[in-house]
Amino acid sequence: MSQDDPVLVEDRGPVRVVTLNRPHVRNAIDWPTRLAFAEALERADEDRAVRVVVVTGAGPAFCSGGDISTMERLPRSAAIERAQAGQRMVRAIWSTAKPVVAAVEGSAYGAGVALAAACDRVVAAEDSTWATTFTRVGLAGDLGVYASLPSRVGVARARQMLMLGRPLDGHAALRDGLVDELVAPRTALEVALQDAAQLASGPPRALGVIKSLLTGEPRHPLAVLDLEVRHQVDLWESPDFAEGVAAFRERRRPAFGPA
Structure with missing residues (x-):
């Protein structure tokens, strides 16, 4: 370059x-x-x-x-x-x-x-x-x-x-x-x-969900509820969520992995 x-x-x-x-x-x-x-x-x-x-x-x-x-x-x-x-x-x-x-x-x-x-x-x-x-x-x-x-x-x-x-x-x-x-x-x-x-340093998957839900095409509010549930369930199953909970319990900063 x-x-x-x-x-x-x-x-x-x-x-x-x-x-x-x-x-x-x-x-x-x-x-x-x-x-x-x-x-x-x-x-x-x-x-x-x-x-x-x-x-x-x-x-x-x-x-x-x-x-x-x-x-x-x-x-x-x-x-x-x-x-x-x-x-x-x-x-x-x-x-x-x-x-x-x-x-x-x-x-x-x-x-x-x-x-x-x-x-x-x-x-x-x-x-x-x-x-x-x-x-x-x-x-x-x-x-x-x-x-x-x-x-x-x-x-x-x-x-x-x-x-x-x-x-x-x-x-x-x-x-x-x-x-x-x-x-x-x-x-x-x-x-x-x-x-x-x-x-x-934040959780990349969660940040991506926030971005997609806020910048996606206009949606009916009730449709947003369904999307929130889908993404939240996915995140509950993610390594980042497990790390976040463990860090909270151990009173340390979380070390989130790649997306």
């Missing part, structure tokens, strides 16, 4: 850091970046040594959105392929049972908002700025933003953010639920890695 690659991958123990690496354009996402990011997440999902993924951006910005300089009107078939390549990024975040944490510095605009919002936890610098800027180029938004944004801020707030595109500072993003924790500038990755280490 070269430092010129659009996406960088680094393992820190059981935590894999995936970095958008186009700082010269504030990590704007072009076609190669879409493919490289999705492939990096898919490889992390397949690697049993990886327990948690942290997503961040190189340089002073998280992601300034899609790279408008590479955009043009396309034939319908090519436009569908491009849109699906973007969706592949978010599918990789949602489909893995492993927690994905976003570490956000600077600006998160357009696709950057969608990418961060898709993650299971968002750690952002106090001076970060957020805006859903799709309408500036006559677009309505993609990368799962119509699922991730309403699930975080509610439908009414998502509607205003998408239609007006007004920027939010970090404190407003925290208030609205777009951000889970605000930290001092230039410390977002450090704090996200601390959170990731805590998650990596």
Whole structure:
């Protein structure tokens, strides 16, 4: 892997850091970046040594959105392929049972908002700025933003953010639920890695169940009850549950195994 690659991958123990690496354009996402990011997440999902993924951006910005300089009107078939390549990024975040944490510095605009919002936890610098800027180029938004944004801020707030595109500072993003924790500038990755280490020490199967039940397709509340029973019974039979009970009785920290 070269430092010129659009996406960088680094393992820190059981935590894999995936970095958008186009700082010269504030990590704007072009076609190669879409493919490289999705492939990096898919490889992390397949690697049993990886327990948690942290997503961040190189340089002073998280992601300034899609790279408008590479955009043009396309034939319908090519436009569908491009849109699906973007969706592949978010599918990789949602489909893995492993927690994905976003570490956000600077600006998160357009696709950057969608990418961060898709993650299971968002750690952002106090001076970060957020805006859903799709309408500036006559677009309505993609990368799962119509699922991730309403699930975080509610439908009414998502509607205003998408239609007006007004920027939010970090404190407003925290208030609205777009951000889970605000930290001092230039410390977002450090704090996200601390959170990731805590998650990596947790029971991977149970964390995967939590993620699947919260990010799956909309379900009737009564259907959720059946899913909870099924997963809970499976977990009761797992080595992690046995280890958790033993650790409680022995007054020590549990040492959970791989998924």
